Amino acid sequence: MSIFETIRTWARRIKRDAMTLWFAYRNPATPLFVKLLCVFVVGYALSPVDLIPDFIPVLGYLDDALLLPGLIWLAIRLLPAGIVQESRLRADAWMAERRAKPKSYTGAAVIVIVWLAVAYAAWAWLGR
Known part of the structure; x- marks a missing residue:
């Protein structure tokens, strides 16, 4: 298997x-805790806006390459095995039926709110 096929998989x-x-x-x-983690991870994964924008050299792709897979791995590990198995079957069926990448505008809104909160905190801290 070539490196490109491995990355695609x-x-x-x-x-x-x-x-x-x-x-x-x-x-x-x-x-409940795992539900909250799932909502955060899915919102971030499907958001059209990244926490660290891709135009920032190196760091922009770091969240896509490390942060997101790490959060997905953590959430999957925290879920009971039966729920993971059932949910994977449902996800496979959904993806086979729809063939389109879903988007989460709520996730995008959360990311924008995080950026605004960080900007406000920086402004308040530097303004002292």
């Missing part, structure tokens, strides 16, 4: 696991 798995977390969030048996 890895990217598909990340996308599927993000959808897995969405279905796990909707499962009533998922613990």
